[in-house]
Amino acid sequence: MPLLCGRQINQLEAMKKIGVFYGSSTGTCEELAQQIADKMGVSKSDVYSADKLNADLVKEYDVLVLGTSTWGDGELQDDWYDGVKVLKSADLSSKSVALFGCGDSDSYGDTFCDGIGVLYEELKDSGCTFLGNKVGTDGYSFSSSIAVVDGAFAGLALDEVNESDKTAGRIDAWTAELKSKI
Template structure:
């Protein structure tokens, strides 16, 4: 199994909680789960698989902890890394920017040489009008809505982590 690190950006604790749920399903130790503001070049080198999560803020913006973290990732050699993305959003109040933060992470990293896994999550069962996290008809990672669809979270995490495990 690839050595896995999970990095999340969370302002309210929701994305942090989701990161810990994903860690549990993936068998990732709590010591390998970090806030994105702790991301460093040394940590990037330590892991083969980086699971990156973010909430979406304002008008579809990346969560604040990622501003320096994404710079670290963009300056790192990711050519032999696998990356999986997850995002949380509010599909009712912010239906036109649902999980856009995850889409921003994807856009910033898509030409980095990394391999994305878990990046073809179907949009069926989701209620939203627009998202830059949808590319070629599928989410670029796991989209979660703890505000309106928390009853679907456990199943979505189970399905997504099972898919990730096929690639590691």
């Protein structure tokens, strides 16, 4: 077994463990979660459906990347209702949280990616540190979203229905920003 020098040990100690959790009914958010995990260098074994979220998994990760699709009148995907309860009962004060979501800006332009906003509202007083939460709204076509906080999306908003040609670039830019802060 090779010996590690002090610098390599410090780099290993500094690496933060990242878990990606998604809520997906049609598979779109699941696919996006995997794309984000791949760009972040996160193993498939650290990518979970939100219905698997529990207190032990929250403790295991330093960084929680949380994704949801938006349903109905701007609601979270169903798997997140219990997941939010788990997160709100956990100590997130030492955790970093990054949010992403998908929506349909054409058919649901008045609730575009509201799921991101719901997660943000539920967790904003948890003591966590948000990462990737200043995503500009330029280049998006929508009329309203509670995911817009202080003039920017509180996470990465994606539209696979109408703007799938922009997804890869948006994921690249967002994950590069996340990696620079982790």
